[in-house]
Amino acid sequence: MIIVLLGPPGAGKGTQGERLAARLDVPKIATGDVLRAAVRDGTPLGLEAKAAMDRGDLVPDAVIMGIMKDALASPSAAKGAILDGVVRTTPQADGLSQTLASLGKTLDAVLLFEIDEDELVRRLSGRTTCDVCQRPFFGRQPGEACEEGGQTGTLVRRKDDEPEAIRKRMQVYRDQTAPVIDWYAHHGANMVRVDALGSLEEVEARMQSALGL
Numbered sequence: 680m681i682i683v684l685l686g687p688p689g690a691g692k693g694t695q696g697e698r699l700a701a702r703l704d705v706p707k708i709a710t711g712d713v714l715r716a717a718v719r720d721g722t723p724l725g726l727e728a729k730a731a732m733d734r735g736d737l738v739p740d741a742v743i744m745g746i747m748k749d750a751l752a753s754p755s756a757a758k759g760a761i762l763d764g765v766v767r768t769t770p771q772a773d774g775l776s777q778t779l780a781s782l783g784k785t786l787d788a789v790l791l792f793e794i795d796e797d798e799l800v801r802r803l804s805g806r807t808t809c810d811v812c813q814r815p816f817f818g819r820q821p822g823e824a825c826e827e828g829g830q831t832g833t834l835v836r837r838k839d840d841e842p843e844a845i846r847k848r849m850q851v852y853r854d855q856t857a858p859v860i861d862w863y864a865h866h867g868a869n870m871v872r873v874d875a876l877g878s879l880e881e882v883e884a885r886m887q888s889a890l891g892l
Contacts, residue, residue, distance in 0.1 A: 680759040686792030689803040707761040744774040792875040807834040
């Protein structure tokens with residue numbers, strides 16, 4: 680099963696994506712993770728991505744989709760994958776569609792996490808992030824230690840988690856994602872909407888119910 684995750688920053692799609700991946704026994708593939716791995720491993724596409732980043736340019740969609748194709752073609756993704764952050768614009772939606780077709784795979788669902796903007800601002804403005812493992816925490820203060828993954832880091836509050844920055848990110852998300860939703864609707868995708876307000880367990884239950892799991 681191949682599922683694309685959509686939703687505003689802080690809606691919890693990454694965490695729920697991990698739970699869904701575990702439930703389905705498939706990998707969760709995030710654009711940032713596979714991009715960093717390709718750069719680290721020095722693959723041809725990774726070198727192209729690094730060259731773009733070194734110039735201060737955005738990594739071209741064609742390079743990102745090439746890296747995603749390699750990830751989706753790997754044995755670990757034989758039964759499917761949960762795709763997080765792969766589709767943010769309509770060209771990326773179209774690129775992913777072509778990539779899946781070239782691999783003989785199909786998109787089973789687009790999982791859209793929905794949440795009120797005021798709740799999102801409240802949630803994200805209380806978030807801290809480990810400066811080493813990048814794991815987000817809620818209800819913990821900047822300066823506290825993080826020892827996840829066997830490394831010691833320090834919790835920090837990112838500038839883009841300030842309320843005004845969050846609202847700007849939400850506007851960018853709306854501008855980019857509304858056309859993506861329309862694109863998938865036009866192409867007959869199975870769009871599954873999930874209310875992302877509530878505890879992790881409550882949202883997970885809604886997500887699984889919506890997907891018929």
